[in-house]
Amino acid sequence: MPRMQSIRIGTRGSALALAQAQLAKQALETAHPGLHVALTIINTAGDRRTDIPLHEVNAATGTGDKGVFIAAIEEELAAGRIDCAVHSLKDMPGVLDERFSLAAVLPREEQADVLVLRSGAAGAPLTIATGSVRRSRLVQSCFPGARVVPLRGNVATRLRKLAEHPEWSGTLLARAGLNRLGYDRRWIELQGEKYQVIELPLREFPPALGQGAIALETRRGDAAEPLVAAVNHAPTMRCVCCERRFLALLQADCSVPVGGSACETPGGGLELSVCYYPEGSDEPLRLSASGNEPESVAQAVYARLQEALSARVAGAEVGR
Numbered sequence: 001m002p003r004m005q006s007i008r009i010g011t012r013g014s015a016l017a018l019a020q021a022q023l024a025k026q027a028l029e030t031a032h033p034g035l036h037v038a039l040t041i042i043n044t045a046g047d048r049r050t051d052i053p054l055h056e057v058n059a060a061t062g063t064g065d066k067g068v069f070i071a072a073i074e075e076e077l078a079a080g081r082i083d084c085a086v087h088s089l090k091d092m093p094g095v096l097d098e099r100f101s102l103a104a105v106l107p108r109e110e111q112a113d114v115l116v117l118r119s120g121a122a123g124a125p126l127t128i129a130t131g132s133v134r135r136s137r138l139v140q141s142c143f144p145g146a147r148v149v150p151l152r153g154n155v156a157t158r159l160r161k162l163a164e165h166p167e168w169s170g171t172l173l174a175r176a177g178l179n180r181l182g183y184d185r186r187w188i189e190l191q192g193e194k195y196q197v198i199e200l201p202l203r204e205f206p207p208a209l210g211q212g213a214i215a216l217e218t219r220r221g222d223a224a225e226p227l228v229a230a231v232n233h234a235p236t237m238r239c240v241c242c243e244r245r246f247l248a249l250l251q252a253d254c255s256v257p258v259g260g261s262a263c264e265t266p267g268g269g270l271e272l273s274v275c276y277y278p279e280g281s282d283e284p285l286r287l288s289a290s291g292n293e294p295e296s297v298a299q300a301v302y303a304r305l306q307e308a309l310s311a312r313v314a315g316a317e318v319g320r
Contacts, residue, residue: 004223006036010073010082013041014154019180020214021086023106027231035227040082044072074100077217083224085217089240090210094247096217103225104216104232105240109176111212111261113205115198116162116188121169129162129171137257137277138205139172141284155181163190175199176212206259206275209243235264242272242294249302250276257284262297265290272297276305278312285309 007028011021018039025037069091076082078099089105096102113135115128128139129151136148149168151158155177162171178185178197188195213236218225242262252258260274273288285308289300 004035004083004227006038007084007224007227008038008040008082010040010042010076010085012044012069012073014156016155016177016181017086017088020088023180023214024084024086024216024231027106028228031230032227040076042073042076042082044069074217077219080219083218083222084228087215087217088210089213089215089244090208092210092215092217092244094244094250094252099220101218101220101225102215103218103228104230105236106214106216106231107233108236108239109179109212111207112175112202113172113200113207113211114175114178115170115172115200116159117170117196117198118162118166118168119194119196124169126169127167129158129165129168132172132208133255133257134208134259135172137282137284138259138275140282142200142205159188159190162195163193170195172200174207174211202261203273206273207261209247209258209260209274210240211261213240215240238270238294239263242270242298245295245298246272246274246301249298250305262294268292270294270297272301274301274305278309281312 009021009024011017018041021039025039028037029035070085070087070093073082073085073087074097077085084103092102126139126143126146127149128143128146129149130136130139131150131152139146139148146169151161151171153161155173158171158173162168184197186197188197216228216231218228239262243260246260247258250256250258257277258274260272262270262272265271269290269292271288271290273286275284275286277284285305287301287304287308289297289304291297291300
């Protein structure tokens with residue numbers, strides 16, 4: 001088969017999405033000198049519907065169980081109008097449509113969430129703006145007495161809205177996104193006011209599974225698949241495959257309050273740690289497992305979660 005001379009990348013149009021697409025473009029051009037890489041901007045349901053919580057967008061837009069930032073881009077991929085889709089991996093459903101392949105992931109950025117906090121707000125009861133179910137539950141656990149208000153939009157939109165609402169103490173963002181957009185690590189200035197950027201510990205405030213990773217998706221068996229696979233970062237792929245397998249077992253989407261991350265251990269193994277809020281409970285279950293294979297580690301954590309959930313149900317029945 002002749003080598004492809006050009007490749008079309010599909011991406012969302014936000015500043016962060018474009019920054020991530022540029023990283024993918026640079027990686028492909030470095031791996032394949034002379035390759036022409038073009039970007040195509042695609043508007044998704046998640047970008048259009050910022051008036052409702054993220055976990056309600058699927059039902060409102062008819063995107064089924066696909067990620068709200070994914071479906072429109074995959075339509076273009078399936079139709080052959082693009083050759084590769086670039087996503088924030090955390091936005092992707094745990095199980096891909098069989099027509100597509102997760103051909104590569106780029107080296108992972110920092111995974112932590114950060115609290116962007118208004119100056120002087122630390123001593124008062126906090127009002128935290130976020131549209132994430134996971135973050136909302138973690139705020140209630142980690143910041144007792146804090147109030148959560150809804151906030152959706154890209155990074156710039158959320159920061160602008162924070163500045164426009166002096167009654168809000170702060171908002172939560174991914175460190176990876178701020179890094180890729182070039183923000184200062186400690187302070188952000190909004191409309192003449194300084195906001196502190198406070199990194200939240202991974203163990204106490206676990207990120208979304210897949211956070212910090214950039215995914216490159218192709219049609220399965222297409223000529224672009226091996227071309228894109230050449231830029232894959234194997235250590236990151238190993239970790240995110242473990243995280244995604246756990247999501248698939250849990251059948252979780254953005255409406256499920258779950259977070260966590262996998263990391264490679266010094267001995268060459270993997271450790272997956274997750275935090276899950278059972279329905280009707282304010283107390284999260286925190287579980288972990290280690291091993292050598294992403295699949296088996298994910299299955300071990302899932303089995304421990306099911307055991308813990310069963311024990312809670314049994315305890316509740318005894319207490320009646």
